[in-house]
Amino acid sequence: MTAPTEFHPWNDPQAKPLIRFQNVTKRFGEFTAIDKISLDIFAKEFFALLGPSGCGKTTLMRMLAGFEDPTEGAILLDGADIAGVPPNKRATNMMFQSYALFPHLSVFDNVAFGLRRDRLPKDQVQARAEEMIALVQLGPFANRKPHQISGGQRQRVALARALAKAPKLLLLDEPLGALDKKLRQETQFELMDIQEKTGTTFVIVTHDQEEAMTVASRVAVMDHGKIVQVATPDAIYETPNSTYVADFIGDVNIISGGADPVDGKIGIDWAEGQPPLTGICEQDIAKGETVFMAVRPEKVAISSEKPADRSNVVAGKVHDIAYLGNISTYYVQLSGGQIIKAQTANTRRIARRDFTWEDDVWLSWTDTAGVVLRQ
Amino acid sequence: MRRFTWFNATSLTLGFAFLYLPITLLVIYSFNGGRNVAVWGGFSTKWYGELVQNEAFLDAAWVTLKVAAFSSTIATVLGTMAAYVLVRGGRFHGRTLFSGMIYAPLVMPEVITGLSLLLLFIGIGFDRGILTIILAHTTFSMCYVSVVVSSRLVSFDRSLEEAALDLGCSPLSAFRLVTLPIIAPAVIAGWLLAFTLSLDDLVIANFASGPSATTLPMKIWSAVRLGVSPEINALSTILIGIVTVGVITASLVSKRAAVKRQRDEQAAVAN
Ligand SMILES: Nc1ncnc2c1ncn2[C@@H]1O[C@H](COP(=O)(O)OP(=O)(O)OP(=O)(O)O)[C@@H](O)[C@H]1O
Ligand SMILES: [Mg+2]
Numbered sequence: 001m002t003a004p005t006e007f008h009p010w011n012d013p014q015a016k017p018l019i020r021f022q023n024v025t026k027r028f029g030e031f032t033a034i035d036k037i038s039l040d041i042f043a044k045e046f047f048a049l050l051g052p053s054g055c056g057k058t059t060l061m062r063m064l065a066g067f068e069d070p071t072e073g074a075i076l077l078d079g080a081d082i083a084g085v086p087p088n089k090r091a092t093n094m095m096f097q098s099y100a101l102f103p104h105l106s107v108f109d110n111v112a113f114g115l116r117r118d119r120l121p122k123d124q125v126q127a128r129a130e131e132m133i134a135l136v137q138l139g140p141f142a143n144r145k146p147h148q149i150s151g152g153q154r155q156r157v158a159l160a161r162a163l164a165k166a167p168k169l170l171l172l173d174e175p176l177g178a179l180d181k182k183l184r185q186e187t188q189f190e191l192m193d194i195q196e197k198t199g200t201t202f203v204i205v206t207h208d209q210e211e212a213m214t215v216a217s218r219v220a221v222m223d224h225g226k227i228v229q230v231a232t233p234d235a236i237y238e239t240p241n242s243t244y245v246a247d248f249i250g251d252v253n254i255i256s257g258g259a260d261p262v263d264g265k266i267g268i269d270w271a272e273g274q275p276p277l278t279g280i281c282e283q284d285i286a287k288g289e290t291v292f293m294a295v296r297p298e299k300v301a302i303s304s305e306k307p308a309d310r311s312n313v314v315a316g317k318v319h320d321i322a323y324l325g326n327i328s329t330y331y332v333q334l335s336g337g338q339i340i341k342a343q344t345a346n347t348r349r350i351a352r353r354d355f356t357w358e359d360d361v362w363l364s365w366t367d368t369a370g371v372v373l374r375q
Numbered sequence: 376m377r378r379f380t381w382f383n384a385t386s387l388t389l390g391f392a393f394l395y396l397p398i399t400l401l402v403i404y405s406f407n408g409g410r411n412v413a414v415w416g417g418f419s420t421k422w423y424g425e426l427v428q429n430e431a432f433l434d435a436a437w438v439t440l441k442v443a444a445f446s447s448t449i450a451t452v453l454g455t456m457a458a459y460v461l462v463r464g465g466r467f468h469g470r471t472l473f474s475g476m477i478y479a480p481l482v483m484p485e486v487i488t489g490l491s492l493l494l495l496f497i498g499i500g501f502d503r504g505i506l507t508i509i510l511a512h513t514t515f516s517m518c519y520v521s522v523v524v525s526s527r528l529v530s531f532d533r534s535l536e537e538a539a540l541d542l543g544c545s546p547l548s549a550f551r552l553v554t555l556p557i558i559a560p561a562v563i564a565g566w567l568l569a570f571t572l573s574l575d576d577l578v579i580a581n582f583a584s585g586p587s588a589t590t591l592p593m594k595i596w597s598a599v600r601l602g603v604s605p606e607i608n609a610l611s612t613i614l615i616g617i618v619t620v621g622v623i624t625a626s627l628v629s630k631r632a633a634v635k636r637q638r639d640e641q642a643a644v645a646n
Contacts, residue, residue, distance in 0.1 A: 065537075065541055066540075066541075067537050067540075086540065086546075087537065087540040087541050088540045088541070088542075088543050088544055088545055088546075092541075093541055093542065094538075094541050096534050096537070096538060098532070098534055100532065100534040100535050100537065100538040101538075102535060102538070102539075102553055102557075103535075103557065104556045104557055113539070113542050113552075114542030114543055117542055117543035117544055117548075118543060147638050161538075161542070165542070165543070
């Protein structure tokens with residue numbers, strides 16, 4: 001068993017998943033929305049689904065909530081197949097991407113709706129609904145109807161309504177998209193807090209990779225109904241398994257070339273007459289195979305002198321500079337025309353910047369900074 | 376801006392004259408003091424007074440109201456259920472056929488509807504009376520209700536029902552607590568429509584009624600055949616009044632609901 005502070009049930013072969021997708025396929029007519037997904041989600045996880053629009057995130061959630069049944073395969077909850085269990089008999093609550101607030105009920109009655117269905121005593125309903133409304137900071141709006149509040153407020157009502165019943169499994173479909181950054185961060189911490197207190201399992205859809213990084217225990221990156229990679233946020237970021245994942249999460253430079261494996265590392269012959277670039281690789285790669293090196297801009301250093309101690313060094317010219325306040329991104333054009341991004345923290349004031357447009361510069365990164373990928 | 380032209384004014388006048396002149400005449404003559412319907416004999420409300428004392432007319436009016444109230448209520452329940460199943464029931468076998476068939480009675484000549492109902496009642500040995508009129512009116516007004524309600528359900532956001540289920544409602548309580556309150560204006564409009572249709576109907580009631588029950592339109596029709604009396608004019612004026620109020624209320628209810636719905640739906644859906 002792992003230590004209690006370390007939460008890695010997915011590494012423990014003995015651990016029983018709360019949810020298990022077994023080769024699940026979902027088709028709408030001819031269209032395959034979910035394509036043979038197998039996935040384990042463990043109790044008390046904060047599981048984030050990431051992927052481009054239309055890749056099947058909502059469909060996956062709807063199958064968990066009971067609104068869709070898999071066309072093929074099975075979904076097991078605590079080991080039992082949940083096909084055919086109606087939504088109202090599942091210990092899950094879902095926050096809808098479209099909010100689906102009841103237009104004829106006030107904010108308070110929306111939040112209390114699920115509690116009343118459980119036939120809780122009146123004072124408990126009252127207390128719990130008020131608690132949830134306070135949590136999403138909507139106290140002054142409790143008596144308004146959904147059409148009398150703003151878009152972000154509606155989103156918070158939907159969130160409060162889903163949280164109110166404290167279900168075993170909470171499905172949140174883009175719960176924080178309409179909130180401003182500050183409120184979003186606060187709410188993220190609230191969610192993590194709730195999760196810690198109640199031990200609820202969260203499955204959350206987000207388009208915001210920072211959000212996924214902040215809250216998630218694991219992240220699944222999806223593409224066209226398939227899961228491309230499932231891993232912890234740092235593993236997804238540091239060792240993506242494909243350029244698709246690397247590109248989807250954060251900014252990345254991709255350099256392609258023929259592979260040349262040496263001592264557990266991979267060299268890439270990326271340009272004629274240039275020394276090969278080296279990076280790490282977790283896949284078995286044959287010599288000469290075309291591979292891609294993914295290297296994050298913040299791992300690329302920029303200097304005016306050629307660095308002597310770095311294994312990957314390339315020369316170029318500053319093509320463009322993006323000033324983002326805390327950091328700057330330099331777009332450096334190599335002699336072959338390719339543009340590589342390098343990021344530096346702006347520890348000094350902008351007037352004292354070291355490089356400017358058209359400067360000749362050197363870019364360098366270590367031999368562990370770049371990840372070599374097959375596709 | 377549209378300008379006033381003689382052409383517009385004339386066509387407007389002609390059109391409305393065509394529609395409302397006969398009715399206006401009828402209303403005016405209901406206040407005629409003379410016995411001869413075609414000659415103006417001074418203003419009077421005496422025919423209204425006589426009407427109130429005419430037992431046969433009062434009986435008929437009572438039958439008509441009962442028939443309208445019962446048939447429109449039953450039609451509203453059945454029509455709403457039919458609309459719900461047709462819109463929400465998923466793609467079950469023959470759904471398109473059923474949806475099409477719901478509309479058929481709207482275009483079916485009333486004589487045919489009436490005749491077929493008559494044959495049915497005779498066939499199963501039903502004694503014709505108020506009950507058969509109620510059944511007959513339910514039959515034809517149900518499809519009107521169903522059309523009104525299903526047009527509302529089509530634009531109803533399905534995820535609201537899903538949210539209700541998700542929060543622990545059974546399908547039935549989801550309908551009662553979420554769907555019904557939201558579509559209520561359409562259901563009420565449907566009920567009012569069914570009520571007015573039933574008040575109006577002569578042909579089908581004629582086929583479905585027996586000697587024990589006569590509705591007001593039937594009474595008027597048979598009275599008129601013996602000669603138009605000012606009393607009939609007064610009665611017709613009252614009927615026109617009731618129907619007008621009904622139709623206006625129905626359209627107001629559905630219009631106000633449409634405005635509100637638009638607002639609410641914009642609100643319930645993410646911006
Ligand atoms: N009921 C349906 N009938 C037909 N196709 C559907 C249905 N529901 C979803 N789809 C299709 O399945 C695919 C996945 O849809 P889904 O809603 O899961 O996407 P998503 O990942 O949630 O996208 P977004 O980020 O835009 O919300 C889409 O291409 C969509 O058009
Ligand atoms: Mg979605």
